[in-house]
Amino acid sequence: MLQIDRWKRVLIWLVCFAFAVLAVPNLFYARVEAHNDAVVAIETKGATPEREAAVAAWPNWMPSGLVNLGLDLRGGAHLLAEVKVEDVYQQRMLGLWPEVRSALVLERDTVGFVNTAPGPEGELHVKISKPEGMAKALEVVRGLARPIQSLSGIGSTDIEVSGQGDTLVIRLSDAEKQATDDRTVKQALEIVRRRIDAVGTREPTIQRQGADRILIQVPGIGSAAELKAIIGTTAQLTFNPVVSRVTDKNTAPGTGNKLVPSIDEEGVYYIIEAAPVVTGEELNDAQPSFDQNGRPAVNFRFNTSGARKFGDYTRDNIGQPFAIVLDNEVISAPVIQSHIPGGSGIITGRFTVEESTNLAVLLRAGALPAELTFLEERTIGPELGQDSIDAGKVAAAVGSGAVVLFMAATYGMFGWIANIALLLNIAMMFGVLSLIGGTLTLPGIAGIVLTVGMAVDANVLIFERIREELKTARGPARAIELGYERALSSILDSNITTFMTAVILFALGSGPVRGFAITLGLGILTSVFTAFFVTRLIIVMWFERKRPKTIEV
Structure with missing residues (x-):
């Protein structure tokens, strides 16, 4: 009758506990955020007493993943740019x-x-x-x-x-x-992303809109003017002679050289001559192509000045590697096979077609390929973002409180079991969002509130079905079992259709719409889990302890 294997019970509680622990850092948001920023700063810039104190403020054995706050909650800048292809x-x-x-x-x-x-x-x-x-x-x-x-x-x-x-x-x-239009917009998108990532902002939204527009949303930045200044910075692309290839980042490069990491090879560093042979300013074009053996490659072409310098260098250094360096990271280090006059060359390697296309985009990412015209710009202050957070908290608290009272008044003890499952459901949602590094927006909060209602809806269907089964004079154990079995199809039908809607919103939407879709989709998964596994397990444990002859739902 009402039985759940021991291993299933342990697994259900372990899942609930794991995601609840992952959600805990969000209760101490400012402290954990300072800890994470200090860890990154120590790795990149070195330790200071302030950074070490910030790291020590949160235990290292605890998870430190946070739900990132979107533009409407943290404040920041919003730009819509058109690429003049x-x-x-x-x-x-x-x-x-x-x-x-x-x-x-x-x-x-x-x-x-x-x-x-x-x-x-x-x-x-x-x-x-x-x-x-x-x-x-x-x-x-x-x-x-x-x-x-x-x-x-x-x-x-x-x-x-x-x-x-x-x-x-x-x-x-x-x-x-x-x-060309497609490549130009992709190139501009890549440059903008690299420029903004270099500033160290958290969870920017940079995506293509339509044929020739780019949507840029950066939480935590001061103003739209500041963001435009960052985007206008020119990326640094150089072609440098390679001295050696090492795996120790502490290796001394020597006089006139510098140590730079490889983008594609983790843990690999190149010692290159600091003075470049040519720079990205002298690169006219780079396009994906195929070599003489039909393998994906990249063709590149310099202007007259770059062609002369590049030709002279390749003539004198056949068999030697040279590094293509973008923003102080080596994106490729091919070996010079022959003299390359005229300023045109080909980069070969173990590329896929997609990788050669991406490399061509990176090579062209030394400067914006075309002018960006900003069609729309907005600055959202942190005070407005905090107001949104406070309003979201109030809405979530009022909605959840009303649901808790309704369930307790309508279903008694069974209602309180559903409320416990509801609390675990919300904790699991934040745990999953923290695990995947999801971004929470104001519409995302609306998705969480909607999930609360849907989670209770599943329990309502189950409890009403148990009531119906009790009227047929079956015993309480059988009524509970049939209630869960016969409510399953209705709950799955409603949740699957809503989940499909969330997937479509995520695929076709952007920005806040995606935030709503993510929380709604995750909420559906966690609410089905808690309704069918957590509440059932709690009821079974209660039933085994009390052994009631009759029950009231």
């Missing part, structure tokens, strides 16, 4: 000119002298002195076209070339413009 078209054409000129110079006998001619932005016009050689010029320049490395551009090339009298007209193809 059209700026990149002209840059691409300017960067293509040296390659076109070099290719046509080899056919000077046929096409004559070449020079640029005025044309609209986003197009490259090249004038040849022998119009009768136009067919050959078109053939040569079309040979410079590269296949587009995107799903939407399969079978297409990046440039279109046509002839008008004695002038070649070169422009980006529509498929390449689409791929």
Whole structure:
């Protein structure tokens, strides 16, 4: 009849205890937050008496994960930026000119002298002195076209070339413009993320909105103007000679060198010469491609100045590695296989297509690829955030208190069992949010309050079903067992449909909507667990102790 195996009982209480312990740091939010910040500061900047005191304020054997507070609760800055993707078209054409000129110079006998001619932005016009050689010029320049490395551009090339009298007209193809727009926004997104992460802000929201916009929300920052200044900072990209590769971060780099970590290889550090060969300011472009063996790689191209310096260095250092360094971290350290004249090269390695694309994005992340226009900006003060927290606490307390009183008045002892499960349910929710580093927003608090109602709803269905079973003159043990069994389908139906809604909100929403979806989805999982396992276990333990002949629900 009413029996639960011992191992199941132990497992249920262990789960409840574990997540309750994970939730405890949120009761001492300021102290634990100071502890976590001090730990990070000691690792990166060294120990001070103040930092050591902050670390000692929270026991090391206790978990220290916190539920992060969103922009509307902590205060901070909100920006909506538009990326001017059209700026990149002209840059691409300017960067293509040296390659076109070099290719046509080899056919000077046929096409004559070449020079640029005025044309609209986003197009490259090249004038040849022998119009009768136009067919050959078109053939040569079309040979410079590269296949587009995107799903939407399969079978297409990046440039279109046509002839008008004695002038070649070169422009980006529509498929390449689409791929370029996508890469430009991704690149801008990566730069913005790296700039904001470098400041050390907690849980920023940086995500793409639509085709060419970026949503930026940073809790804890002073103002939107301060955030705009951070985003405007240029990332530092350099190409440096490698002295050696080490695993000890305390290794002395030596005079004129510096020690920098590797992004992809944990625990690996590179000693590089402090003076770069070339910098990201001299990099025109970097695109994902494939090497001669069909393996993913990355093509890059420097401007005239960078090409000369890079060519001279590769000529004199064949077989030596050189490091691509972004913000004092090595993102790649390829070995120079041969002299690379002309400023174009290829980076090969054990890349997947996705990794080569990401590396190309990182290489281009030395500076914003296009102008950012800020369409919307807001500053939310910490006082307003604290008001939101206080209002959320009041709403949660009033709602939970009303539910507790209703359950106790309506179902008596069974209602108090449901209230215990409700308290564990809320603790488990905060434990899970702390474990995954989730962000709590004002709509997220609404999701928690809604979860309280849904958790009680499951218990109401179970208790009402037990009442119905008691009317059939079955014994109390059988009535309880059937009550749980026959309420299961109704509870699962309602919770599964609500959980699907939460998943859709999370997938299609952004910012606060996602915060609501996360707390709602987690609340559904924890409420089903507490309703079916925790309340049942408590009732079984009570029943085994009291052995009542009759019960009242």
